[in-house]
Amino acid sequence: MENLFIKMGFKKYRAKQVTNWIYKKGVEDFQQMTNLSQEMRDILDKNVYIGTIKIVEKKASKIDGTEKYLYLLEDNNIIESVLMRHSYGNSICVSSQVGCRMGCRLCASTIDGFVRNLRAWEMLDQILQIKNSLENSLPITHVVIMGSGEPLENYDEVVKFIKLVNMPEILNISFRRITLSTCGLLPAIIKLAKEDIPITLSVSLHAPNDEIRNKIMPINKKYPISPLISTCKQ
Ligand code: SF4
Known part of the structure; x- marks a missing residue:
């Protein structure tokens, strides 16, 4: 700027x-x-212009007040975010891609395949739009990158987004309160560990062994559970 x-x-x-x-x-x-x-x-x-994404639909859970937001991007693609109110703070789950090519059987994001990576500002705006649309500009204390998309496939923009979220001038959210969720891309996990960003890593395991995981998460055939766990420890 x-x-x-x-x-x-x-x-x-x-x-x-x-x-x-x-x-x-x-x-x-x-x-x-x-x-x-x-x-x-x-x-x-x-x-210059200020890029924005637009909230086109909002649904709230009657059980716990969790809110799901549907966004229209500038190129007419659609993505989702979720606001969760926990006892420890308010958390937003953001998408990192339009669609996903990882093919996990349990997931709707991958049904139409991969469309494109989101830019860092499009991820940031998912949080800003929710924050600004709520009364009293609700404080957002936690961010999880767990919406549609595999964040480590969009590595550079996701890391840029994480740094923006952390910046005092932007959202001032501690790295410790940012969680990146991956299906287990080993080389990218190792690369991420070398960045100076002490975020929380979360892995979608979904199965207790390779036999079952191979059936529901194709990535497991390339990166099975055992090397995945040792890479996470690293
Ligand atoms: S990596 Fe995540 S978003 Fe992509 S198909 Fe698997 S569970 Fe869905």
Whole structure:
């Protein structure tokens, strides 16, 4: 943001002001950013835009208040997020891809195959849209990357997203409160372990042995349970 603003001939601190509007106040229109001059708002309007995804449907569970959100992306693809209210805080489960190519038998996300990776901002906006749509701008304390998609197949954008979620200027959520769930892509788990981001890793095991797991999760034929467990320990 700072680089962009400097390139456009503005002072560096303007990036902070705009960041504050977008991420703290939930404002998505430059014209509403009242501490910027009218000239600056017009220049921003003309040269850059703030990408957004739109909530098109929301369903709430009568049992525990869990809310499922359906989003329309700018290219008309659809994804889902879930808001869960726990005693320890509010958690949002985000999608990392449109569809998924991993083919797990138990999962609806993979039925139509893989469509595309989500960009980091599209993952971030799943949280912002829910946060901004709720009264009193509900504090979000936890994030789980467990919606549609295999996050480690979209490695770079997911890592970028995790760092954005953690940034004090954006959501200020501790790495420890961010959970990435994978079906078990070993090389990517090893790569992730080397990043300086102490998040929680979760593995969708779904079966107690290779025989059963092979039948429901094709990835198990490539990366069986035993090497998966030792890689998780690493
Ligand atoms: S990796 Fe996750 S999203 Fe993809 S098919 Fe398996 S369970 Fe579904």
